[in-house]
């Protein structure tokens with residue numbers, strides 16, 4: 001059921017699976033900014049769910065199954081550990097919900113294929129790479145298309161941050177942890193988007209500590225290459241250089257730009273131009289898009305059905321290149 005509030009238009013009701021840090025920190029503020037309704041959070045624990053709902057102004061709490069059966073929920077934000085994404089995304093789709101599933105949607109290409117085969121006709125599923133919806137990504141694509149850096153030939157992109165607790169799901173191999181799944185997936189998604197092609201070869205390396213805590217890879221595309229570096233134990237950085245034959249874009253945060261982030265155009269060591277990131281979080285732009293699709297005002301873009309299998313196969317290629325090194 002989609003509510004209509006006076007003067008504002010239809011309000012989409014959302015359910016959240018998991019009392020997740022990302023749901024509290026990024027999704028809910030963005031949902032409020034996008035005018036959505038936080039109807040219910042699902043938790044494995046009644047007590048944790050109730051406390052979390054009260055703390056984060058979600059109307060009620062319940063089990064995961066009850067979220068999927070809730071008639072006031074049109075869309076589900078799935079913020080569970082990586083190993084549970086495909087199972088709950090399939091259940092939510094079967095329950096008739098629109099699904100925004102956290103990245104990585106699947107742990108490998110085979111899982112992605114099985115989930116996508118189960119998407120019902122007319123079903124809407126997004127993998128939560130939200131940066132393609134941020135205006136900064138359109139700016140970058142536009143600058144490349146306008147020839148401002150010449151022919152795109154190389155992307156050097158990193159995503160590092162410090163995991164604070166040894167109990168974090170990112171450090172647990174059984175939960176689908178590791179640097180590539182958690183953050184290395186972003187530069188890869190960016191490379192696929194900007195090169196407009198799929199990778200053909202990867203050569204990688206990683207430091208393993210139960211999971212790949214730190215990894216790097218050179219990923220060849222049919223034209224051009226991505227050099228990516230990702231890890232869970234360094235101060236935060238998402239610095240990215242998008243390099244062409246006539247210049248380069250230096251992007252402080254292509255993935256979750258905030259007000260102080262910039263895109264700079266450089267040529268021959270001289271800064272020629274600079275653009276601040278547009279307002280609104282990438283999550284807010286993505287949620288706004290999804291709600292507009294649900295209420296019928298725009299056609300869907302960046303659906304998982306069009307992209308997530310290729311992303312999972314690209315991840316397989318890079319993962320094989322770091323694990324091959326481990327076993328040799």
Ligand SMILES: NC(=O)c1ccc[n+]([C@@H]2O[C@H](COP(=O)([O-])OP(=O)(O)OC[C@H]3O[C@@H](n4cnc5c(N)ncnc54)[C@H](OP(=O)(O)O)[C@@H]3O)[C@@H](O)[C@H]2O)c1
Nearest residue numbers: 018019020021022043044079080081082102103104128169
């Ligand atoms: N798109 C982005 O920008 C972005 C950013 C950060 C994270 N993420 C993704 O979001 C997802 C959640 O990350 P997070 O850091 O928010 O995780 P988190 O704080 O650890 O939350 C995960 C939630 O999953 C539930 N859960 C179910 N089974 C679990 C298990 N065996 N162990 C631990 N928790 C379990 C828990 O909720 P209950 O116990 O209440 O059921 C828990 O609160 C991951 O897939 C991550 O890759 C995406």
